Amino acid sequence: MFGKNQPVVSSKNIETIIxxxxxxxxxxxxxxxxxxxxxxxxxxxTKNNLKIGQGAVVEATVKANNAxxxxxxxxxxxxxxxxxxxxxAVIVGDIKAAMLSIESGALIQGNVSMPSxxxxxxxxxxxxxxxxxxxxxxxxxxxPLES
Numbered sequence: 001m002f003g004k005n006q007p008v009v010s011s012k013n014i015e016t017i018i019x020x021x022x023x024x025x026x027x028x029x030x031x032x033x034x035x036x037x038x039x040x041x042x043x044x045x046t047k048n049n050l051k052i053g054q055g056a057v058v059e060a061t062v063k064a065n066n067a068x069x070x071x072x073x074x075x076x077x078x079x080x081x082x083x084x085x086x087x088x089a090v091i092v093g094d095i096k097a098a099m100l101s102i103e104s105g106a107l108i109q110g111n112v113s114m115p116s117x118x119x120x121x122x123x124x125x126x127x128x129x130x131x132x133x134x135x136x137x138x139x140x141x142x143x144p145l146e147s
Contacts, residue, residue: 013048020055034064036071054088067097076110 015032018024022038030046037053043061044050050064056071063078070086076093077083083097087105094110102108 015048018056020053028060052089054086 013033014035015030017035018038018040020037024038024040025042027043028034028040028045031048032046033049033051034044034046035051035053036056036058039057039059041059044058045063046065048065050062050067052058052067052069052071052073054070058071059074061075061078062073065079066081066083067077067079068084068086069077069089069091071088072090074092077091077095077097079095079097081097082099082101083095085091085100085102085106085108087103089103089106089108091106091108092110095108095112096114098115100112100114
């Protein structure tokens with residue numbers, strides 16, 4: 001997963017990057033990892049991981065497996081696994097996630113809900129563990145050998 005202490009080292013998983021100068025309007029659907037540094041207006045769905053960078057603006061209904069949000073989001077967010085919200089994030093909309101981490105300073109206007117029941121939490125843990133293992137393997141594959 002994307003994280004403050006774990007930068008994205010491998011580009012193998014990243015399917016789409018919306019750069020800081022790019023504005024996308026409409027429905028966006030993907031299977032792979034998605035990084036947004038620009039603007040997206042519409043609906044956003046990815047079956048994998050989502051990163052919304054600090055300068056990004058998203059006005060959309062958002063659905064993803066895991067997500068890391070540092071920018072601005074206006075719209076409802078549904079995350080199957082873990083949602084990390086940094087202190088720079090501004091979210092206006094309802095949030096639904098199995099696992100949630102909110103850093104001090106984040107601004108959220110909306111309802112937050114987490115599914116109850118051990119099955120939902122176990123599914124989220126499994127999703128996060130698989131993603132972490134995949135990133136560790138790919139990171140080790142791309143590290144230069146020291147002489």
